[in-house]
Amino acid sequence: MKREVARAEWTEGESSPKPDVSFVPPMERRRLTLLERAALSVAWKVYPHGEQIPVVFASRWGEIGTTLKLMRQLHDEGEMSPAGFSNSVHNAAPGHLSLLAKDKAPYTAVSAGAGTYDMGMLEASTYPGKVLFVYAEESTPEMYRPHFPDVRRASAVAVLLDD
Numbered sequence: 524m525k526r527e528v529a530r531a532e533w534t535e536g537e538s539s540p541k542p543d544v545s546f547v548p549p550m551e552r553r554r555l556t557l558l559e560r561a562a563l564s565v566a567w568k569v570y571p572h573g574e575q576i577p578v579v580f581a582s583r584w585g586e587i588g589t590t591l592k593l594m595r596q597l598h599d600e601g602e603m604s605p606a607g608f609s610n611s612v613h614n615a616a617p618g619h620l621s622l623l624a625k626d627k628a629p630y631t632a633v634s635a636g637a638g639t640y641d642m643g644m645l646e647a648s649t650y651p652g653k654v655l656f657v658y659a660e661e662s663t664p665e666m667y668r669p670h671f672p673d674v675r676r677a678s679a680v681a682v683l684l685d686d
Contacts (some may be wrong), residue, residue, distance in 0.1 A: 525652055
């Protein structure tokens with residue numbers, strides 16, 4: 524059974540600072556979405572730098588804000604930004620982490636509805652040795668709030684697990 528070795532958390536709020544991504548080169552940093560910033564900030568704090576370890580990233584909604592922006596752009600302008608699209612995919616955050624850490628170990632992106640956190644943790648538990656589990660969500664977009672009773676603030680947690 525895996526045990527938790529280290530943990531880092533961040534939740535959006537008036538009294539909480541923005542996610543710290545000062546370790547990301549400035550040209551890359553300016554293109555990061557809030558979800559990527561949140562995920563990278565917590566992951567970087569517990570990541571065993573210098574090691575090659577698998578990462579399991581989980582998010583129920585992923586880049587929902589970016590996706591909505593792209594859909595509006597497509598509707599209004601008839602096209603969408605290629606750079607925006609590359610940030611809208613579910614594995615954008617673990618991909619950035621992989622590049623920043625120069626880690627060639629596999630990473631997986633999990634989305635499983637209301638059970639996403641649990642299914643992501645289950646996925647992480649199947650890897651031998653160390654594995655980094657990262658769960659991140661954006662705040663519920665305004666247009667969806669009337670339809671979802673569990674309106675949430677942006678948050679992220681990273682948990683380093685080991686045998």
